[in-house]
Amino acid sequence: MAVRPQSIKVRVAEVVPVTPLVKRFRFVPLAGGLLPAFSGGAHTVVEMHDGAVVRRNPYSLMGSPDELDSYQISVRKVEDSRGGSVFMHERVKAGDEMAVSPPVNLFAIAWDARKHLLLAGGIGITPFVSQMIQLDRSEMPFELHYCIRNDDRGPYWRDLQQRYGRRVQVHRAESGLGMDVEALLVMQPLGTHLFVCGPGPMIEGVYATARGLGWPEENLHSERFQAPATGAAFDVVLRRSSKRVHVGTHESLLEAIEAADVEAPYLCRGGACGQCETGVLACDGRLIHNDHYLSAEERAAGRKIMPCVSRFEGRELVLDL
Amino acid sequence: MLVSGIKSRPVYGTLAPNEQARLNIVFADGEGALAVLAMKPAAPTAFWARTHVIYVAGGSAPQGHFAKLQALGTHSCHEAPTIASALPRLKALLGAARMGTQLYLAGTEPLMGEGMRVAGEYGIRHQSIRTEHRGSLARRVQCVHCKGITESVTTNIVPCAHCGLHLLVRDHYSRRVGAFQGVNIDAEAPGQLPKVEEVFK
Amino acid sequence: MTIAFRDETFRDDYTFRNSPHAIRRFPFPFHEDRYMYAVNIEPHALPGPKGSVVEFAFDVDEHYVSEMRDRELVLRQDPLRCQALPHMMAAQWDLLELIMTSFARDYPEHFSLERDGERWHWVNRPLGIDQRFVFGDALTLPYEPMEYVTRQAQGDWVIVDQRDGNLWMDAGMVTTQADWSLDFDIGMNFFEWHGPVPLAHELGVFERALKYLMQVRVGSPVRRLNWTMTINPLLDTAPERYPVWGPDRTTVTPDNVGHKAHLRVELQSFWRLPRSNALLFPIRCYLIKLEELVTVPKWARRLPRVLKSLPQELVDYKGLTRYRDTAVAWLSRYDDGAPTSPGGGPD
Numbered sequence A: 001m002a003v004r005p006q007s008i009k010v011r012v013a014e015v016v017p018v019t020p021l022v023k024r025f026r027f028v029p030l031a032g033g034l035l036p037a038f039s040g041g042a043h044t045v046v047e048m049h050d051g052a053v054v055r056r057n058p059y060s061l062m063g064s065p066d067e068l069d070s071y072q073i074s075v076r077k078v079e080d081s082r083g084g085s086v087f088m089h090e091r092v093k094a095g096d097e098m099a100v101s102p103p104v105n106l107f108a109i110a111w112d113a114r115k116h117l118l119l120a121g122g123i124g125i126t127p128f129v130s131q132m133i134q135l136d137r138s139e140m141p142f143e144l145h146y147c148i149r150n151d152d153r154g155p156y157w158r159d160l161q162q163r164y165g166r167r168v169q170v171h172r173a174e175s176g177l178g179m180d181v182e183a184l185l186v187m188q189p190l191g192t193h194l195f196v197c198g199p200g201p202m203i204e205g206v207y208a209t210a211r212g213l214g215w216p217e218e219n220l221h222s223e224r225f226q227a228p229a230t231g232a233a234f235d236v237v238l239r240r241s242s243k244r245v246h247v248g249t250h251e252s253l254l255e256a257i258e259a260a261d262v263e264a265p266y267l268c269r270g271g272a273c274g275q276c277e278t279g280v281l282a283c284d285g286r287l288i289h290n291d292h293y294l295s296a297e298e299r300a301a302g303r304k305i306m307p308c309v310s311r312f313e314g315r316e317l318v319l320d321l
Numbered sequence B: 001m002l003v004s005g006i007k008s009r010p011v012y013g014t015l016a017p018n019e020q021a022r023l024n025i026v027f028a029d030g031e032g033a034l035a036v037l038a039m040k041p042a043a044p045t046a047f048w049a050r051t052h053v054i055y056v057a058g059g060s061a062p063q064g065h066f067a068k069l070q071a072l073g074t075h076s077c078h079e080a081p082t083i084a085s086a087l088p089r090l091k092a093l094l095g096a097a098r099m100g101t102q103l104y105l106a107g108t109e110p111l112m113g114e115g116m117r118v119a120g121e122y123g124i125r126h127q128s129i130r131t132e133h134r135g136s137l138a139r140r141v142q143c144v145h146c147k148g149i150t151e152s153v154t155t156n157i158v159p160c161a162h163c164g165l166h167l168l169v170r171d172h173y174s175r176r177v178g179a180f181q182g183v184n185i186d187a188e189a190p191g192q193l194p195k196v197e198e199v200f201k
Numbered sequence C: 001m002t003i004a005f006r007d008e009t010f011r012d013d014y015t016f017r018n019s020p021h022a023i024r025r026f027p028f029p030f031h032e033d034r035y036m037y038a039v040n041i042e043p044h045a046l047p048g049p050k051g052s053v054v055e056f057a058f059d060v061d062e063h064y065v066s067e068m069r070d071r072e073l074v075l076r077q078d079p080l081r082c083q084a085l086p087h088m089m090a091a092q093w094d095l096l097e098l099i100m101t102s103f104a105r106d107y108p109e110h111f112s113l114e115r116d117g118e119r120w121h122w123v124n125r126p127l128g129i130d131q132r133f134v135f136g137d138a139l140t141l142p143y144e145p146m147e148y149v150t151r152q153a154q155g156d157w158v159i160v161d162q163r164d165g166n167l168w169m170d171a172g173m174v175t176t177q178a179d180w181s182l183d184f185d186i187g188m189n190f191f192e193w194h195g196p197v198p199l200a201h202e203l204g205v206f207e208r209a210l211k212y213l214m215q216v217r218v219g220s221p222v223r224r225l226n227w228t229m230t231i232n233p234l235l236d237t238a239p240e241r242y243p244v245w246g247p248d249r250t251t252v253t254p255d256n257v258g259h260k261a262h263l264r265v266e267l268q269s270f271w272r273l274p275r276s277n278a279l280l281f282p283i284r285c286y287l288i289k290l291e292e293l294v295t296v297p298k299w300a301r302r303l304p305r306v307l308k309s310l311p312q313e314l315v316d317y318k319g320l321t322r323y324r325d326t327a328v329a330w331l332s333r334y335d336d337g338a339p340t341s342p343g344g345g346p347d
């Protein structure tokens, strides 16, 4: 039932090094005119054609939701990943043509919140850039705490401090967060919503602290950009479309399914949103669940898999697709 | 035209102490005191020391529940004569509260409805409130026609206390209004009423 | 193409009629000779078939001017039909932008919009409106943005906020509804506001629909049809005024049913609003008299068959209990028993 959205053809207008590991990319629509509007915290999925392999990685849109003649994303180079960020850093040049998806928001502003408390770690700053523009414009109270290694390794902190003054606080530490999360959380007024974006362990740590202080789940929001894990190659049978598909080491199960021209729904491509949930009809081997969506019971039952991040090891896997 | 089996009825739970919470606010009426007292085995003394109680005895006054609530050793324990008179105190507590505050509502649906409505004004989403229904099933009913509220309705059909129309009390519940919906039952055949039954006791 | 707007009423003397053109493009909702709930949602791919009600984002038709006059009368009587919770302001502006840009693009002979940054100039010729305002500044418009723009757009408009894995009805302009109260339902979630609908919960229809709707994306709207019946061409069948219109159901006779009974079809669409991430849920009501409907032979055959096979719960829920049999008897005179072709459109 889900329809794969049409991708938008764009040209890379500019590639700007921001820190030794982060580059910013600006895309303009090939057809001219404006790109679709988006909301604070939204992401786009960038399509990368690397030889025969097509990768689709999500990146937060970090421009202003009011300036739609271009989209901007920031990419941190991760050497041991399966290659998406390395491809963006080493192969993509100004003038290249690429394709991006219409915006999707899985980290939206809580419009009914009385205050937004934003916690960013490193490259996790990106979704907050557009969120803060909207919060500021809507005159909604917010406070950003931004954890960076040192002044050279944290993208954008100077600009943000300049723009928002005391509402942006930077914490520097070579390891850990360099801030007392508990002391911060206990001071928050009723109706505060906490937004965290950063490495997995940071999100888990902050959530654990918040839960330990009695924060309700409804007030906790996080976004993690998890690149699909790499792993051994395997084959998969798609029962409804009667196809056998090979999944290579450096592509995800979802990407292999798409490459075989089979429609599969998705939103986050990071194992968080649940949209790509697919039925497992037969499994002779072991499902490697890398998602954050399925419950422990669902994993144990082995009847569902999230193809955007999860893999398989064994003799035969048959999916309901 | 009786339509039944509506799914917007609120579902209530069983009170349990939130030991993580740094502050607890308990708002209860009538037999709701028993739900609060039932938390005793699961709640350490320190829990009660972080807890404010606001209690409306109503018809349960002769049972002396308030004295038992006072004996819990709470941070404060206040008795109010009516739900309405308790609300300013509830608002004052919520207004000063920080994140990490747990709200508990126990007793009748009108009490829980009012408690949720007020909590919403302070940014508490209703899912994070712990509730337990005790005592009367009597309903607050909003007349969809004149918007007046009829209190303590125990029958399936009731004359609106404001405009006088005969209302069928539906299971359709609005958290914002804190009431069930009442719709005129005999518009298509004036005076022809189904049997009036006491169903919400 | 210029639309010839009719001057007609949806109350008192009920002069509402459909032109032959409007009859041909009526969104007949039945794809086969029976009806049951299904998640019948499809992409609202634009432009749709030329001249159809889904050709453009939002349909403007011959009833536009008169429907807007009727909305004005309803709001005068009861301002609670238009409400927005305070956190919906960003979504209100999203809605205004979507309607104005769509109208100006799709009906340039009737509407125009000039934008100079935040300074906007809106012209609505059919209603004689010429308005300059600052986008984002509600005090430069005579009403809040949702009310302003939906006083100029046919059908009901509901905006739902997406949070906690659910959809919450937090704003709306609702004056042409099939017997539900915005004032009562505002603030409810998807399951709660559908609470009164029988059967569908058990079929799991709402769980599936919710999951689908939450992933609707910017630029990829979807749509579905829903239906009921109404006695007299009354747009405003609000529960608030049920004591006034309910008794009309008792006035149906074999002689007047063709004229009095109307099939009421809702074209519902679902749009992701780009800046607020809210979902927009326009519910556009189309009315057709049974005597108008039977001028299309396929519909004349199909409607009595559908009505006959309707489960009793649905007959009651849709309020047809008193006159369904009368309508079926009258319609059956136009059903020669011949097979009907699949799909809803006329042959």
Ligand code: FES
Pocket (backbone or CB within 6 Å): A265, A266, A267, A268, A269, A270, A271, A272, A273, A274, A275, A276, A277, A291, A293, A306, A307, A308, A309
């Ligand atoms: S696409 Fe979101 S979980 Fe797979």
